[in-house]
Amino acid sequence: MADTIRTEVKKEVAAIKKQGGNICFAAVVVGxxxxxxxxxxxxxxxxxxxxxxxxxxxxxxxxxxxxxDIVIENAGGxxxxxxxxxxxxxxxxxxKDKKINGVLLQLPLPLGLDARxxxxxxxxxxxxxxxxxxNFGKLATEQDGLVPCTALGILHILxxxxxxxxxxxxxxxxxxxxxxxxxxxLLLKENATVTVCHSKTGNLTEHTKKADVVIAxxxxxxxxxxxxxxxxxxxxxxxxxxxxxxxxxxxDFNEVSRKASLITPVPGGVGPLTIAxxxxxxxxxxxxxxxx
Numbered sequence: 394m395a396d397t398i399r400t401e402v403k404k405e406v407a408a409i410k411k412q413g414g415n416i417c418f419a420a421v422v423v424g425x426x427x428x429x430x431x432x433x434x435x436x437x438x439x440x441x442x443x444x445x446x447x448x449x450x451x452x453x454x455x456x457x458x459x460x461x462d463i464v465i466e467n468a469g470g471x472x473x474x475x476x477x478x479x480x481x482x483x484x485x486x487x488x489k490d491k492k493i494n495g496v497l498l499q500l501p502l503p504l505g506l507d508a509r510x511x512x513x514x515x516x517x518x519x520x521x522x523x524x525x526x527x528n529f530g531k532l533a534t535e536q537d538g539l540v541p542c543t544a545l546g547i548l549h550i551l552x553x554x555x556x557x558x559x560x561x562x563x564x565x566x567x568x569x570x571x572x573x574x575x576x577x578x579l580l581l582k583e584n585a586t587v588t589v590c591h592s593k594t595g596n597l598t599e600h601t602k603k604a605d606v607v608i609a610x611x612x613x614x615x616x617x618x619x620x621x622x623x624x625x626x627x628x629x630x631x632x633x634x635x636x637x638x639x640x641x642x643x644x645d646f647n648e649v650s651r652k653a654s655l656i657t658p659v660p661g662g663v664g665p666l667t668i669a670x671x672x673x674x675x676x677x678x679x680x681x682x683x684x685x
Contacts, residue, residue, distance in 0.1 A: 394553055395665035399443055402672045406444040409679065417446040418495040418521070418675050419487045423480060424454045424503045433499055439668045445675055450487070452480055454503055477506055481514045488516035494682060495521040495675040500571070518681045521674040524570060532578050539674055544575035546666030547608060547629050548583070554655055556606065556627050558585035564600050566590045566617070566643065567610035572631050576608060597621070609643035619648035627655040631663050 406416060418440060420433055433449060440447040454476055480498075487496045496519045502508045512520075517527035523539040531538030551558060563585040567573035577587050588600050592611070601607055601621045609617050610631035622628065632643030642659030650656050657663055 394549065395669040398549075398666075398669035398673060399439070402669075402676060403443040405676050409676075410444065414679070414683065415446065415492075416444075416675060416679050417448065417493050418497070419448045419450060419490075419493045420497045420499060421450045421452070421480070421483060421487070422499045423452045423476070423506065426501075426503075429499045429501075436497075436668060436671060439672060440675075443672055445672065448493070450483060452476065452483070473505055477510070480506065480511050484511055484514040488514065488519055493519070495519050495678040497521050497671075519678055521671060521678060522571070523575065523674070529570070529575070532575060535582055539677060540579065541571055541575040542670040542674060543572050543610075543631060543663060543667045544579050545670040545673075546663055547572075547576050547631070548579050549666060549670070550629060550657065550663070551606070551627065554627075556655065558583050558606060560584060560586070561605040562586050562588070562603055563606040563608065564588045564590060564604035565608045565610065566597070566601070567608075567612070567631070569610065572610040576610075607644075611643050613643055614641050615643070615645040617644040617649060619645065619652055622649060622652055624652050625654045626652065628653045628657070629663065630657050630659050633659060633664070 409416060420436060422429055422433055437447050437449065484496060484498060487493050496515050498511055498515065500508060502511070512524050513526070515525055517525045520528050520539050523529070523532065523541040528538040532540055558580055563580050565573050565577050565587060568589055568591045573589060577589050580587050590597055590600050594600065598621045601617065602623060604622065604626060606627045607617060607622060608629045608631065612632055612634065614634040614636055628644055628649055630642035630644040634641050640660050644656070646656065646658060
């Protein structure tokens with residue numbers, strides 16, 4: 394599915410270049426989180442493959458890897474505020490640069506930095522991740538705007554696989570702004586009956602057992618087990634969890650695959666679609682800025 398989308402984007406980019414246009418995309422990374430750097434590298438390679446120019450801007454910070462997180466030293470002090478301001482100004486500068494068509498802030502940010510504040514400096518028409526208040530508001534009110542890439546990828550998987558969610562019970566496990574909330578809004582637009590579960594949900598199994606479709610995006614390894622789903626369920630696993638045995642999703646694949654009519658693997662499932670729809674969003678940004 395991702396290859397098909399990339400091929401389409403490559404043709405669109407070639408047509409734009411033939412008309413004298415150039416598409417440029419900027420990504421901002423704070424710190425040296427290995428996962429973030431890996432994701433940015435994958436995005437850069439994907440852009441190169443389709444002919445999109447990608448610029449990476451890196452901001453350095455002090456690190457404390459004791460808990461696997463990047464922490465700003467003396468959070469709340471002068472250094473912390475300086476880094477936040479530097480980040481805000483960089484995003485504002487990139488948003489105002491007419492040569493740059495799309496801007497992305499690689500998340501998560503180091504602990505202590507305000508992602509919401511930083512994202513507010515990204516111009517809505519360059520918001521390839523669909524995370525600004527303007528684009529999120531458009532999604533909630535069913536207006537045309539930029540939508541988070543993973544949410545678009547999930548819906549594409551379901552539609553391409555012939556899963557009609559209209560009138561179906563869909564359970565979304567996770568309520569993040571990047572996946573849980575936006576995919577819930579997309580599914581509501583498709584007339585699904587959506588239940589959003591999260592860490593405070595009392596009896597998760599009670600909800601997932603009734604679901605025709607389960608979308609797991611909680612960031613908890615092997616959270617969804619066989620006894621929690623019904624026969625024939627469609628399962629989309631968004632989780633990427635690093636364990637001693639390697640990468641695993643939020644769904645116990647070996648167990649649940651025996652009951653599911655459709656299930657995505659980890660890795661190699663939703664991830665490639667996320668990058669493919671990032672490329673499509675960059676094209677959308679270019680068209681919005683040049684053709685209205």
